[in-house]
Amino acid sequence: MPPQAVAKPKCKISASRKLSLKILLLARATEELEAEKAAKEEEKVRYLGEKLPPLQLIGLNMDELQKLCKQMHEKVDMVDEERYDCEAKVIKNNKDINELNLKIQDLGGKFKKPALRKVRVSADEMLKALFGSKNKGSMDLRANLKSVKKEDIKQEKELTMEVGDWRKKLEGMSGMEGRKKMFDA
Incomplete structure (x- = not known):
């Protein structure tokens, strides 16, 4: 159908x-x-x-004006304190709301983690991102690697050959002939 x-x-x-x-x-x-x-x-x-x-400033002498100014400053200070307290409460409430929203998302289990992208970053860019402009030197990883020269390889081979030689000398020194050689030297 x-x-x-x-x-x-x-x-x-x-x-x-x-x-x-x-x-x-x-x-x-x-x-x-x-x-x-x-x-x-x-x-x-x-x-x-x-x-x-409304302010009535006409007919006031200097002392009364100063008292009035002090009263106004006190009122301004009180209003500033109230404003600061209200702002602090608003900030705290916003943080609490955000935390509760995150908890709701966690409990709901519908929060999806975004897929991570592969990004190619050189060592210099990584250090710049981590430390900002503090890092002035460049990070060349190949420069820090140990360099091996052919002379070093030849010296290592000679050392291993010398190790083998002392064993041969010991074999030659064994027995009566070896003792005779030690006294002759």
């Missing part, structure tokens, strides 16, 4: 009607955004009116 195609029901609203509805929705959304901004401004003005009464 061939699978039957499910027919989509035709949309009963015309394209021009959809467009006009979309335009009306966008206009309504912009009006609400503007009203929300105005409400926030009014709230801000009301709050500042409560917290900061």
Whole structure:
């Protein structure tokens, strides 16, 4: 039996009607955004009116002005402390939220580790990445390898031959003939 195609029901609203509805929705959304901004401004003005009464500086002598300045500095310090505390709480809460999100991902088991790519990096680039610009010398790995010269190989062969010679001398020294040679020398 061939699978039957499910027919989509035709949309009963015309394209021009959809467009006009979309335009009306966008206009309504912009009006609400503007009203929300105005409400926030009014709230801000009301709050500042409560917290900061208008200053009356006319008719104050020098001592009273200094007292007023000291009071204002104290209030500014208190506000700064509150702001710092609020920022610290926000940072702490953000860290906690991130940690909890990571725990949720771990418990869900749906976290996929990204596939690692093979990257060719020279030793100089690796040191630059690790130490930054602190490392000025280049790292030539071949220069640090031990170099073996042909003379060194010949000297090693002579040493091994000398090792064999002392054994022959001992064999020659064994018995009466060897003792006689030792006294003759």
